[in-house]
Amino acid sequence: MQPHSFYRSLYRIRRTEEEVAKAYPTDKIKSPVHLSIGQEAVSVAVCEALRPEDTVFGTYRGHASYLAKGGGLKQMVAELYGKSGGCTKGKGGSMHLIDTSAGVMGTSAVVGTTIANAVGYACALKLRREKRVVVSFFGDGATEEGVFAESLNFAALKSLPIVFVCENNGYAIHTHQTKRQAVPRIAARAAAFGVVTHAFENDDVFEIHGNVREAVEAARSGTAGPFFFECPTYRWREHVGPNEDWHLGFRKPEDAQRWKDRDQVRVVGAMLSAEEREQIEAEVETEIREAFEFAENSPFPELSELGTHVFAGGPSNIPLRKAA
Amino acid sequence: MTATLTSPNGSKTARKPREAAVADGLDRTLSYVDAICEATDQEMGRDPSVIVFGLDVDDPKAIQGTTKGLVEKYGPERVFGTPLSEDAMTGVAIGMAQSGLRPIHVHIRMDFLMLAMNQLVNVAAKSSYMYGGQVSVPLVVRSMIGKSWGQGAQHSQGLYSFFMHVPGLKVVAPTTPYDAKGCLLAAIRDDNPVMYVEHRILHFQKGPVPEMDYTVPPGKARITAAGDDVTLVGISLMHLECLRAREYLRDLGIAAEIIDPIWLAPLDIDTICKSVRKTGRLCVVDNGWTTCGASAEIVAQVLERTQGQVDIRVQRLGFAPVTCPTAPNLEEQFYPNARTIAAAARNLIEGRQTGWLPNERPELRQIEFKGPF
Secondary structure (H helix, E strand, O other): OOHHHHHHHHHHHHHHHHHHHHHHHHOOOOOOOOOOOOOHHHHHHHHOOOOOOOEEEOEOOOHHHHHHOOOOHHHHHHHHOOOOOOOOOOOOOHHHOOEHHHOEOOOEOOOOHHHHHHHHHHHHHHHOOOOOOEEEEEEOHHHHOHHHHHHHHHHHHOOOOEEEEEEEOOEEOOEEHHHOOOOOOHHHHHHOOOOEEEEOOOOOHHHHHHHHHHHHHHHHHOOOOOEEEEEEOOOOOOOOOOOOOHHHOOOOHHHHHHHHHOOHHHHHHOOOOHHHHHHHHHHHHHHHHHHHHHHHHOOOOOHHHHHOOOOOOOOOOOOOOOOO | OOEEEEOOOOOEEEEOHHHHHHHOOOOOEEEHHHHHHHHHHHHHHHOOOEEEEEOOOOOOOOHHHOOOOHHHHHOOOOEEOOOOOHHHHHHHHHHHHHOOOEEEEEEOOHHHHHHHHHHHHHHHOOHHHHOOOOOOOOOEEEEEEOOOOOOOHHHOOOOHHHHHOOOOOEEEOOOOHHHHHHHHHHHHHOOOOEEEEEEOOHHHOEEEOOOOOOOOOOOOOEEEEOOOOEEEEEOOHHHHHHHHHHHHHHOOOOOEEEEEOOEEEOOOHHHHHHHHHHHOEEEEEEEEEOOOOHHHHHHHHHHHHHOOOOOOEEEEEEEOOOOOOOOHHHHHHHOOOHHHHHHHHHHHHHOOOOOOOOOOOHHHHHOOOOOOO
């Protein structure tokens, strides 16, 4: 497996998120951001196993899967800036990124919601006999929502071409998994619904990738599915926002150090020659810089955009009352 | 004898009534149930992206007959029953719609939609807007409302105003077989989520339904009977009760104008306002609670548009502001009916509590609206 594309994707996400965090105190970013720093490996490992025509559904912590699947970087940053060049034209913000041209479906702020939507999308693919696969990304908290159970049951019942990927970072905001789940082994609970499951021990990019790719291709051929992967990971920064949150005391920096020591961005980068690595990094830095410039230069939406897209299918401007 | 008739497409023609009816396809009678089934069948035949699912959609009772024969004709991939999972299955319907299918999700009772609210309100209603127009959700959610017949609290509600409240949802409550077919065809073809509300008692109605393809598009109300003395707007089953109330009022020499809003969102407030400018008295009869209900919305909009122009009196009628009880004599009090509507209208006109309540005329139970549409 060639590490180049993996490294490019990992490095791109890490650096974009770092630049978002850096820009945040300037108040130019008009949206709460739930950063993927530390969790990139899961999205990259999975998305490298997908084809452009495959589809991913994600969460409000969705920057990594959006970028890893091929979502437009310029459009993402512009969206964070609330500009008309954003992927949702400034209407959705960080928690509602979408890029249908890259197979990235809209993310959602309510936990667990897109799991069911992903199952529906997979159901449609099967009905139309399309050789495409759906991946549903969600966190450990989502597996407590009733919709999780309902969705897995239906996906298994209909043998749908869907891969469920649980990014288990151990926390729902500040509350540890063991305080919320009677059976913390999430893969074991998923297996009860008739889904083929696998739980990883860490976030080794190539181990995850190999397993997921096998599942994706089996699902694509229609011979098996659905699949469920439990992927341990770790959120380096606070739940929402650019800073660290060790001062809150619900986690210890030593826990993070275990993950940072194995940081897949660094580990995969080390697999390349210095020359290859620097080449990739230089290209990515340019791409990121241009994306932030694009966001800066993009205008805010026209005021009339408040009333657009309430409905689809034709002119749908809602008449708005002007202030008296 | 000739008559000027308005055909469904709006054109007026002076023809013999029977000729006109045949030409417009209005010589054929169908029940509301069969009209729904026919609309679904015709559209599924025309458009392979249309699918139908929900609890018991493919079982022998076929949702009161509204899905009869569909699974046999179109197969179990396009017509299927589901697990008891209203939340996820609504999300599934949305995912299907976002991928380009046109799903019809059926619920035997609107009360059960409470389990689906997150997906309907937070995803379906908002997808087009929050995703900047990159996706649409061409979803139809059918659900039944109706008298509880002793089934009580959780089988009796008319909660459509919840959905009227949220931008991005359309809501329709057809009251005739003609509208049942036309509104369903319009709803399926609409690229947006449409809440299609059916009253169980209306299922039994029979009326003219053309076999041809036609739609009853959003945003147009119908004046089903003309009058100068009071405007009665009846939602869902209450439209029929208003038509019956009109007969009680006729005994007093009062001519009521009856309006069927048909689509609740978008709402044709202009037709209602035009009537109110003529009559000065508005009674809106809701098939739900009046607090924050559809009737409250209609009255508020009418007042905003006509205040200062017309000397207007308004009254909302709806369910008693309590949970629906099961004892039949209590339950009878819970709902408005033609007699209480007539009494309220008379009180409105006379500006006082008259204490009048007409004696029941059983023959009025036969009243159905048969056109012109």
